[in-house]
Amino acid sequence: MTDTGLVLILFVLLPLGLWGFLSLLSLAVFWLLFKLYFREYEMDTKTMTRISYKVSVAFLIPILNLFSFLIARRLFVKSGMEKKDALKISILWFVITIVIIATIVIWDLTFIVK
Amino acid sequence: MKFGDILKIMRRRKLPPGTKIKRLTLYPKEKYSFEKPEKAPDIPEKPAENPKGHWQWVPTREKPEMKAPEKLPYFRDLPPKYEEPAPPPPAPKEGMSDAKFFAVGVLVIAIAIVIATIIGTTDDDWDWGGGGGLNCPTTCNSTVGVTVDQRCPCPSPCLRSFKSTNPPGVSGNYKQCYR
Numbered sequence: 001m002t003d004t005g006l007v008l009i010l011f012v013l014l015p016l017g018l019w020g021f022l023s024l025l026s027l028a029v030f031w032l033l034f035k036l037y038f039r040e041y042e043m044d045t046k047t048m049t050r051i052s053y054k055v056s057v058a059f060l061i062p063i064l065n066l067f068s069f070l071i072a073r074r075l076f077v078k079s080g081m082e083k084k085d086a087l088k089i090s091i092l093w094f095v096i097t098i099v100i101i102a103t104i105v106i107w108d109l110t111f112i113v114k
Numbered sequence: 115m116k117f118g119d120i121l122k123i124m125r126r127r128k129l130p131p132g133t134k135i136k137r138l139t140l141y142p143k144e145k146y147s148f149e150k151p152e153k154a155p156d157i158p159e160k161p162a163e164n165p166k167g168h169w170q171w172v173p174t175r176e177k178p179e180m181k182a183p184e185k186l187p188y189f190r191d192l193p194p195k196y197e198e199p200a201p202p203p204p205a206p207k208e209g210m211s212d213a214k215f216f217a218v219g220v221l222v223i224a225i226a227i228v229i230a231t232i233i234g235t236t237d238d239d240w241d242w243g244g245g246g247g248l249n250c251p252t253t254c255n256s257t258v259g260v261t262v263d264q265r266c267p268c269p270s271p272c273l274r275s276f277k278s279t280n281p282p283g284v285s286g287n288y289k290q291c292y293r
Contacts, residue, residue: 040133042137080139088216091224
C-alpha cells in the first residue's frame with residue numbers, strides 16, 4: 001500500500017467512519033431515551049440528526065469529549081427542552097455511549113489477546 | 115450519596131392524563147408544520163343588501179377642537195408610569211437539588227467506568243506498567259541474611275535490617291535483613 005493510501009485511510013476515512021458510527025449510535029440512544037424515558041417530549045428527526053452528528057464530533061475530539069455532554073445540553077435547551085431535563089438526557093447519552101464504546105473496546109482487546 | 119438517591123431522581127414522572135406532548139425542534143419555521151392546520155374561523159355571511167329606498171342616519175366625524183391646555187403639568191407632578199416592583203421573596207434554602215444530585219451521581223459513574231476501562235485494558239504482557247506486585251521472601255538464611263524490598267517485612271529469623279545498595283541490574287529501594 002502506498003503512503004498516500006495509508007494517509008487517506010488514517011486521516012480521512014477512519015475519522016469519517018468513526019464519526020458516522022458515533023452519529024448513528026447517538027441517534028439510536030437519543031431515540032430510545034425519548035421513547036422510553038422522556039415521553040413528554042417529541043423531537044423531529046431532522047433536529048435529532050443534527051444534534052447527533054454535532055455531539056458525535058465533540059465526542060471524537062480529545063479533551064472536548066469530556067465536555068461533550070454540555071454541548072448536547074446546550075443544543076437540547078436551544079430546541080426548547082427544560083434545562084433540568086436537558087442535563088439529564090445529555091448525561092444519560094454520555095454515560096450510555098461510553099459504556100457501549102468501552103464494551104466494544106474490551107471485547108475487541110479480548111478477541112485480539114485470544 | 116446512595117444508589118437509591120440516583121434512582122429517586124431518575125424515577126419517571128407520572129404524567130397526568132391529557133398532558134400535551136412538548137415538541138422540540140431547532141427549526142422554528144417548521145415547528146408546527148406537522149400539526150394539522152386549524153380550521154379557519156367561520157366567516158359570517160354578508161348581510162342582505164338593503165332594499166331600495168331604505169335610508170339610515172350615519173354619524174359624521176366632527177372636527178375636534180384644537181385648544182391648548184392652560185398650564186402644562188410639570189414633569190415632577192406627573193405620577194410615575196410604573197409602580198416600583200416588589201422585592202423578590204427570599205428563596206427557600208435547599209440542600210442539594212435533584213439535578214445536582216443526578217449530575218454528580220452520573221459523573222461519578224462515568225469516571226468510574228473510564229477508570230475501570232483503563233485498568234481493565236491494561237495487560238501485563240504488553241508491558242504497559244500494570245500488574246506486578248511485591249515479591250516478599252518468607253524465608254531467610256540466618257547466616258547470610260536476605261535482601262528485600264523496603265516495603266516488605268523482614269522474614270523470621272532475620273528481623274533486623276539496614277538500608278542496602280540495590281542488587282546488580284535492579285532498581286528500587288532495598289534493605290538487607292539479618293539476624
